[in-house]
Amino acid sequence: MKKLSKLILSLPLVWACTSGEDPVISEPKIHYYIPEVSSTLQVAGFPQPERNMLSEEGVALGKRLYFDPNLSGNGKVSCATCHSPSLAFTDGLALAKHGVSGKGLHRTSPPLFNLAWQSEGLFWDGGAHDLESLNFAPLTHPDEMGADLNELISYLESDPVYKEQFEFVFSEGQIQSAQISRAISQYVRSLISQDSKYDRWKRSEAELTELELTGYQLYQKNCSSCHQEGLFTDRSFHNNGLDKAYPNPPALEGLYQGRFRITSNPEDMGAYKTPTLRNIVLTAPYMHDGRFQTLEEVLDHYQNGIQVNETLAPALSEGIKLSTTERVAIIAFLNTLTDSLFIQKHQK
């Protein structure tokens, strides 16, 4: 058997020589692909950086890295610790303490899907330009994965499977930190949620109940200016009236000031990224610091909790008034945004 396989392997070589051309051993090919995108996302194409185009092998490598706790400083924390597939890539906690140091974080873990279209910046304050740049933060932050990039590279270099995967995907002799981030970015960019009941309804594959339809109309009237239909976010930053003032302890480097911390623009004081409403039922608690445990608490906030100051989003100055039955309807609609197919597909 061994002999046979050797013979077969050598065949193309011999054949190539006899045809008068230089012998060419064909390299195994990388399978680049563009994921299918549902019309219900209301987006044009699948944007991705030229320097890091999606490939099946890149996504597979990224997925392995994503679930590997050995990337962390203490070997116990993986990306999935805070971004678990079963909770639409969140952790269900307000301010988690399961990083390497055990210290509480200052922001809640955001869901990870449909991020290819999050063009206006990542993180709650939009501070990261792209996934490729973002990943170094959770990887190296002492309260998150606490990795030392040089030690991380030694670990990956010492694992023959990783080594081969990196060489195949990036065609470089040496693993570099940029490649680690790029592979993880490919995996995360491949996470697309677009098959909820809402999507199937829009594609005429399912029907909404009367209550859900009423909820949809209420959503359109009250929520869709920021949570724009399609991605269910306008990808922008707003002060939604959570706090009146924003303390600035020097040690936190402007962390409580929202997007102002990034832009130094006074209009961005207290503004945070509009989170998507897709899979919202799975991604409690809510707001950038997870202060609201339930959707009812969120609706309470919009109804009578708005803190007015000069940067408040104008659409919220009067709050959002809903009757009890309207609340039931809107929550019924929000439930149609849960994408079970997506959750099942991405279980580790």
Added chain:
Amino acid sequence: MKNLIYTALFGSIMMFSSCDDVEVPATMAMDISLEHVLDGQTLELNGKSFTLPSGEDFTPKKFKYYISNVALRNSVSGETYVEPNSYHLISEDGKKSIDLGMIPSANYDQLTFSIGVDEVANGKTDQTGDLDPNSDMAWNWNTGYKFVVLEGEFTNSNSGERQGLIIHIGTNPNFRTVTQSLTGVIAGSPTSLTLTSNLDELFKDPNILQLSELESTTIMFGEMAGKVAENYSEGFITVK
């Protein structure tokens, strides 16, 4: 095409035939070394105390910065050499030189370089070489690089207590380009240039930094960072 061949032919004849005393090789070696000076003395980390322009004594612990987009020019003939992919992380406890290798020969009389990382390179951090984010110069929560880092401890002249100083300057508005004149560079001769980074200039000209009077001695963003950038835009790094 024919013209090109003739030109090449003619060029090579010129090279081979001009073997008299006027021959200038096509390329020349060029390197740049950097010296770090504070209070007129050679910089040292983690020990020696230096006097700042404002009078406080200061013990430096970390000093790192980026020099990028290095170019040489002859201002008369216009001959210019622009180093490709030109990003150099210089640090007191690391690399303090820039090897340009063999560059086209010319009587260069101007050196241009930038302090920091240009807008394009500053827009992402998944990069390699001196821009690899493993060097502690990448900001992870606000994508970009620190251009100039100085950390240390000083004695507060009001309280008499030791206090930390952290200067991390970055962001696109603080990117600065500097042009300096050169003398004595001769086409074809290997050349070693020396630049002096004078740390005093971070604290003065035009903005005096009186550390003991500052609201915060962590200078990273906003107005204070802009003032330090103004200070380093002139006189901070000069040809020796």
